[in-house]
Every structure is written in structure tokens, then in C-alpha cells.
Amino acid sequence: MSRTIRVIKPGLETTVQDWPGLKGAFRYGFNHSGAIDHWSFRLANLLVGNKPGAPGLEAQFIGPTLLFESDQLFALTGANMQATLDGKSIPCWQTLEASAGQRLALGSAISGARTYIAFSGGIIAKPFLGSCSTHTMAQAGGINGRKLEINDEINIHSSTQTQKFTTPELIRPPKAKEKYWEIEMVVGPCDDWISDQGHQLFINSEWIVSPRSNRMGVRLEGPPLDFSSRAIDKAPEHGSHPSNCVDIGYPVGGINLCGDTPVVLLHEGLTGGGFIVPFTVPSSEFSKVGQARPHEIFKFKAVSVQQSQSKRHEINEICQTKNLRKLGD
Amino acid sequence: MMIEFGNDGAIELNFMALGLMHLIRDQKVHGIIDTTPSYNSLLVEYEPSDISDNDLKKELQKLFLSLGSVEEIEIESRLAYLPCCYLDPWTKAAIEDYCQKVKKREFDPDFVARINGLEDRHQLVRVHSGTEHWVASVMALPGCALMRPLDPRCLLTSPKYNPPRLWTPENAVCTGGMSTSIHTLRVPGGYNLIGRTPVPVYEASQNSPPFKKQVTLLQPGDRVKFIPIDAHEYKYIRQELKKGKYSFRTTDYIKFSVHAWKAWVKTLNYQERF
Incomplete structure (x- = not known):
């Protein structure tokens, strides 16, 4: 059975992305789309037991607020957007657990630009040219071919994952050194x-x-x-x-x-x-x-x-x- | 990896790029994911864990040598008939908006006619619709074809907008440099606007018959014949499309022979006007 997450606030520009995106349609004028920081994106998916390229969310500069309508394992990687779960600070780079009714709120990025949110099971999206990534220009893929909007429903594939992980500092992507x-x-x-x-x-x-x-x-x-x-x-x-x-x-x-x-x-x-x-x-x-x-x-x-x-x-x-x-x- | 076939815009270089593209696809070279031709080059996307940079270079050199001379190249091609409302009110509105907000300029069709030594905008329409246009490339935007006339007498050249236009109505037919293009989306642009087609050249939903197998109507190596229509007919076709009753007109694939094309070009009378 699939599970649902409701969008309370969409954030600045939050889209469904997968990795490596659309391949083989460049010749028709369609770019790859997909997660840009694919390193952080893959780690987010692995933390929740997904395949590294499974569809997740990419939030840019200001993240979304999401309401879990079912229990759900999830993980945050990439930029630090001062995430909270029901108002309590939560860490990036590890598996986290939400219960039905809890709210995940992301703020502004204090380091980095893009945060990745992976959900155990992966997002259900209509594939376009073989990828679930949002192709904004073609208005296809992801959720209705566009960035998230208030009240959107995100459906998640079922998953039996229970194992939780954390990401050793050594395997995370490098950060800016003094800008x-x-x-x-x-x-x-x-x-x-x-x-x-x-x-x-x-x-x-x-x-x-x-x-x-x-x-x-x-x-x-x-x-x-x-x-x-x-x-x-x-x-x-x-x-x-x-x-x-x-x-x-x-x-x-x-x-x-x-x-x-x-x-x-x-x-x-x-x-x-x-x-x-x-x-x-x-x-x-x-x-x-x-x-x-x-x-x-x-x-x-x-x-x-x-x-x-x-x-x-x-x-x-x-x-x-x-x-x-x-x-x- | 990018292969350059020459250093100018001669159409023969595009025939070579398409020839090599078809060879690569026919040979199903292991590790090659995509091949995107342009006027004088071919961009090859590959998976480095399947084929090394050096092996790919060797493989492509081998295929290029087997291509032979440009005269021998034959390319799978079909003809698409596209209705085009030349001198239409929608692109006119975009030009007027630019004149008001950015800077004054001559009406695009008059400008293109003048700098190409044509009598007026009406002769421009006769010239532009008097040839088949060769799809050299599909790039930049989804389904956006870059075309060149196969009848050299119909070649129009024009500089692009500077600064660029703020918006272009979707499916605008425009010319810039030596190309004709259909801007598939409402985007900024630099090409000169001469008309608008009611027919979509790509469809993300892939519901209409021509898009079920491929997402775009036009592919490199296809040819386009623009059929002049007026604004009433434009609106009629849009309605037919909405009802799902419009029938797209494309021919079956034939082999386009560069040799035969060159022979035909030699017979043309350059004194003849349209």
C-alpha cells in the first residue's frame, strides 16, 4: 500500500528528481534533468534503503514543510536547511523516522544550496522518457511536470525497510572552504x-x-x-x-x-x-x-x-x- | 565527446554528421548513450565504464572512414507538411511589445525581406514557403528543429535580436543566422519572427498519433514544407487539434541522397524569382 505526504509549504523551488535523469532524448532537445548534487542525492536514498537513483525531492535555498500522513522513514542530505520535525531540530546525513501526523519543516539553507529528501520506498511519479525527474521546460515528469505547490499529495511506494544508518563524514561530498x-x-x-x-x-x-x-x-x-x-x-x-x-x-x-x-x-x-x-x-x-x-x-x-x-x-x-x-x- | 566536421556552416557538414550518427546507431556501439548532431558537429554521450575515451575515439575514427565521401551519403528522411500562418497577429504582438519596452525596430518580416534583397514581406513568404527545409538538428528546447532550405535560392540570412526579445509566442516560426526554427515554448529569443504554426512539433503527453512512438514530430534528417495559411485557418486547425481530429501530414521515410540533391541543385536557374 502506498503512503502519502502532503505539501503544507512548497519552499522556493522543490521538485521531484531521480538520478541519472532522462537519457537518450538529448538528441530531441530534452536535457537530462535529475538531481544536480547526485552524490548527496544517492546517499540520501541509500540511508532509507532505496536504490541510489530512486525518485526523491530536491529543495533549493528554502525548503518545504511537509505533513506525513503515514509512518515513514526519511533522510536529509546536502545543504543544511535547519530542519525540524514537529518543531524539534533533526540532523542531516542519517535515517530518521516520522509518525503519521508529524510535520517536517525546512528553512533557509545556512550552508550549501540544495537539500535532498529521500523517503523509504521512493516517490511515485509518472515517468517521462524513462525518468521520474521533473522536466520543467517540457512540463513533464515528477508531480504534474512542475515544482511542488501547496496541498500537493506526494505518494510513496511501500517499503519494509527498518534498518537505520548514518553517513560517516569521510564519504560525504566536499564543502566550500571559506566560500x-x-x-x-x-x-x-x-x-x-x-x-x-x-x-x-x-x-x-x-x-x-x-x-x-x-x-x-x-x-x-x-x-x-x-x-x-x-x-x-x-x-x-x-x-x-x-x-x-x-x-x-x-x-x-x-x-x-x-x-x-x-x-x-x-x-x-x-x-x-x-x-x-x-x-x-x-x-x-x-x-x-x-x-x-x-x-x-x-x-x-x-x-x-x-x-x-x-x-x-x-x-x-x-x-x-x-x-x-x-x-x- | 564532440566531433567537428569542418569550420563553417556548409550543409554538407551536416550531411556528414547525420551520416555518422546513423552509422553509430546502426552499429549499436557499446557504451554510446546518445548522439546529438548540429550543423557541423556531432556530440556523443557515452558511459565511461562501458567504453574508454581512447577506445571511443578509435571506434569513431573507424566509422568516420567507412562513411566515404559526402556524395555517397544517404539519409533516412521523411517530409512533414506544416501549416504556417505567415505575418500572423501573435508574433506581431511580440514584436510590438519589444518595440515598446526595449527598443524600436523594423517589423521583422520587412527587415528580413529588405536585407535579403526581396521586394517585400509577401515575397518573403513566397520564398520561405517555396522550398523544403532540411532539419539539421533538434536542440536547445524540447523538439526545437534547426532547419536550412534545400533550395539554395531560398536561403535567408539575418542577424539576431540584440538585446534578445523578452518572449516569443510558442510555435513561432522564425529565422536567424541561416536557420529557420520553430520555438516550441514561450521563451526569450533572438531569431526574427515571420509566422506561427498551429501544429505542435512535440507533445510531452504523447497522446496524439505522431507522438506515440517518439516525443517530437521532427528528427534530424527530416524535411519540412511550410504551407501558408491565414489566421482563420490557423484557428480552425487549433480547434481540430483540441477535438483530436487533426490529421498530421507526414510522408513515409525515403533515402535522401546527397548525390541526387547536388545534381538537382546544379540544374537550378538562379535568375528565377519566386
């Missing part, structure tokens, strides 16, 4: 549109996260980059600005240069367009990009494709139930 994030990136696909000087400047500069950032992308403020001859001396169909090019597909995580503004493209960004993508943030760094707050600072570090892929593999190894600590042992 600074070191973000690994790989060069390309359009790296030859930027001059050597431009490459140096990109690596050596501090990039401030703009408040105009969302699930489509994280906008960065910093110095204008210097372009190579390929960007300046080019066929007219590329457009007039050095950052313009004949339309290309944008990889998720691509650092899109729109005029002088770099934008790290995220899971609901445009899938292509007429601006170059000189660098790409690999998915292994999305836990950082997804938790960055406005006015925090990115410092980029170039790594090879192979290095970024081994880091991705490491995170896959970390996000396993065997790495959690059982509570009550």
Missing part, C-alpha cells in the same frame, strides 16, 4: 577558440557565482577572456561576436561563453546553441557546482578526461550501502 570551491574541469570542446593568455586567465582568476543561477546553469562573474584567431577570423555564419559559433550541442557541465559571461550549463539548460563551450565541468564535480551559493568563488583546475573519469568511478564506489554505518549497532 572557495576548487572545481576540476577538462578543456574542450571549443578550447581552440580561446588564446593561450585566455586559458591562463581562466585558470588564474577567481570566478564569482552570480545570484542569477538556477537548474539551467550557474553564471559566473570575472574578467573577459582573450580569444584566439579562430574566434576572431572566421566564416560570417558563425556570428559577429568572438564567442559566437555555428550552433553546437552543449554537453551537460559545459562552460558556455555567452559574450563575456561564462555559464556552467546544468541539467535543465539548453541542449545547444550558438555560443562556444571552451571548457567542461565533469559530472564528478556536480556536487560542488550544485551546492555553490551566490557570491561564493570558483577556482578552476584543469584535469584530463581520464582523471575526471576515475574520480567519477571513485564516487560510484563511495555511494554504496556498505560504506554507511548502521545505527543501533
Whole structure:
């Protein structure tokens, strides 16, 4: 039998997401959607005995208030939104238990940007192109293809899970150090549109996260980059600005240069367009990009494709139930 | 991984991108999740635990070599007939809103006609609807096709809005750079607005017949013929769609031969006006 949770307050922008989101429809203009900080998201699911990619909630900056209409195991990971259960403070990064009639209230994020809420059993949502993630642009997936609204009912699959866990500090994703994030990136696909000087400047500069950032992308403020001859001396169909090019597909995580503004493209960004993508943030760094707050600072570090892929593999190894600590042992 | 086929916007580069895309799909290369073509490139998404970066590069090089010359490429293609209300009142309202709130500009169809050396907006309609448009890519927005005319005499070029428009009515038919596109959603945009189609080119609910198997009407390699209609007919088609009675008009798949297309282009009389 399924169980129900009622939305009392939706929060700023709370959506149903799964992981890794929609795959195979990029070619039709549908971006991946799905949880951005997939590391925290997977741990939340494992804490309640779900598969790591099961549908849960992603709350951004201000979390929701939810009423449990049945007993329910749940877990919170990611940003700290000063959560309470019936007014009492509750911790993140461990399995928690709610009884029917209890209220879970999340406030504003005091660190990080996105909190993940997993419910034992996982959220029941209508899949769209093979994923339960909310695809806001297509108005599909999740709950009615949109962010949560007041009085929405969230239905949860039944579950027999009773084991509780906690997450050792060691397996949690890294946090900002004094507002600074070191973000690994790989060069390309359009790296030859930027001059050597431009490459140096990109690596050596501090990039401030703009408040105009969302699930489509994280906008960065910093110095204008210097372009190579390929960007300046080019066929007219590329457009007039050095950052313009004949339309290309944008990889998720691509650092899109729109005029002088770099934008790290995220899971609901445009899938292509007429601006170059000189660098790409690999998915292994999305836990950082997804938790960055406005006015925090990115410092980029170039790594090879192979290095970024081994880091991705490491995170896959970390996000396993065997790495959690059982509570009550 | 991104494969670049050249450094300009020549349509032959897109034929190569689509040729390689079909080879990859036919060969079912292990580890490749998605292939997204654009005008002169192909974006390949892969699962690194199934295929390494180096092996993928080798595999793609091998397939590219087996593609042969661009003349030999044949691409699965079908023709979709899309009614289009050119010079419609809805896109006109979006342009007027921009003129009031952002800055004054010439009415888009007049602007595009003028900079392409056409007599007026009515000739623009004849030129734009006088060719099949090649779907080079579906990207940016869900179901949003980027198209180029197959008859080179119908090529229209125009700079995009600067700064961008605040909103675009959904299903607006617009031109920018060398492309025609259908903006599937009400979003900001930079393309010049010339008309609006009553027919949706994607449907998230996947209820109507053409969307049951695939979520978008148009795929890279398809062709579009715009049929000029007036605002009354536009409203009639919208009603038919609501009742579920509209029949989408698409042909069966054929092989589009680059060789045959090139031969046809050579026969064209460039003095002939529309």
C-alpha cells in the first residue's frame, strides 16, 4: 500500500528528481534533468534503503514543510536547511523516522544550496522518457511536470525497510572552504577558440557565482577572456561576436561563453546553441557546482578526461550501502 | 565527446554528421548513450565504464572512414507538411511589445525581406514557403528543429535580436543566422519572427498519433514544407487539434541522397524569382 505526504509549504523551488535523469532524448532537445548534487542525492536514498537513483525531492535555498500522513522513514542530505520535525531540530546525513501526523519543516539553507529528501520506498511519479525527474521546460515528469505547490499529495511506494544508518563524514561530498570551491574541469570542446593568455586567465582568476543561477546553469562573474584567431577570423555564419559559433550541442557541465559571461550549463539548460563551450565541468564535480551559493568563488583546475573519469568511478564506489554505518549497532 | 566536421556552416557538414550518427546507431556501439548532431558537429554521450575515451575515439575514427565521401551519403528522411500562418497577429504582438519596452525596430518580416534583397514581406513568404527545409538538428528546447532550405535560392540570412526579445509566442516560426526554427515554448529569443504554426512539433503527453512512438514530430534528417495559411485557418486547425481530429501530414521515410540533391541543385536557374 502506498503512503502519502502532503505539501503544507512548497519552499522556493522543490521538485521531484531521480538520478541519472532522462537519457537518450538529448538528441530531441530534452536535457537530462535529475538531481544536480547526485552524490548527496544517492546517499540520501541509500540511508532509507532505496536504490541510489530512486525518485526523491530536491529543495533549493528554502525548503518545504511537509505533513506525513503515514509512518515513514526519511533522510536529509546536502545543504543544511535547519530542519525540524514537529518543531524539534533533526540532523542531516542519517535515517530518521516520522509518525503519521508529524510535520517536517525546512528553512533557509545556512550552508550549501540544495537539500535532498529521500523517503523509504521512493516517490511515485509518472515517468517521462524513462525518468521520474521533473522536466520543467517540457512540463513533464515528477508531480504534474512542475515544482511542488501547496496541498500537493506526494505518494510513496511501500517499503519494509527498518534498518537505520548514518553517513560517516569521510564519504560525504566536499564543502566550500571559506566560500572557495576548487572545481576540476577538462578543456574542450571549443578550447581552440580561446588564446593561450585566455586559458591562463581562466585558470588564474577567481570566478564569482552570480545570484542569477538556477537548474539551467550557474553564471559566473570575472574578467573577459582573450580569444584566439579562430574566434576572431572566421566564416560570417558563425556570428559577429568572438564567442559566437555555428550552433553546437552543449554537453551537460559545459562552460558556455555567452559574450563575456561564462555559464556552467546544468541539467535543465539548453541542449545547444550558438555560443562556444571552451571548457567542461565533469559530472564528478556536480556536487560542488550544485551546492555553490551566490557570491561564493570558483577556482578552476584543469584535469584530463581520464582523471575526471576515475574520480567519477571513485564516487560510484563511495555511494554504496556498505560504506554507511548502521545505527543501533 | 564532440566531433567537428569542418569550420563553417556548409550543409554538407551536416550531411556528414547525420551520416555518422546513423552509422553509430546502426552499429549499436557499446557504451554510446546518445548522439546529438548540429550543423557541423556531432556530440556523443557515452558511459565511461562501458567504453574508454581512447577506445571511443578509435571506434569513431573507424566509422568516420567507412562513411566515404559526402556524395555517397544517404539519409533516412521523411517530409512533414506544416501549416504556417505567415505575418500572423501573435508574433506581431511580440514584436510590438519589444518595440515598446526595449527598443524600436523594423517589423521583422520587412527587415528580413529588405536585407535579403526581396521586394517585400509577401515575397518573403513566397520564398520561405517555396522550398523544403532540411532539419539539421533538434536542440536547445524540447523538439526545437534547426532547419536550412534545400533550395539554395531560398536561403535567408539575418542577424539576431540584440538585446534578445523578452518572449516569443510558442510555435513561432522564425529565422536567424541561416536557420529557420520553430520555438516550441514561450521563451526569450533572438531569431526574427515571420509566422506561427498551429501544429505542435512535440507533445510531452504523447497522446496524439505522431507522438506515440517518439516525443517530437521532427528528427534530424527530416524535411519540412511550410504551407501558408491565414489566421482563420490557423484557428480552425487549433480547434481540430483540441477535438483530436487533426490529421498530421507526414510522408513515409525515403533515402535522401546527397548525390541526387547536388545534381538537382546544379540544374537550378538562379535568375528565377519566386
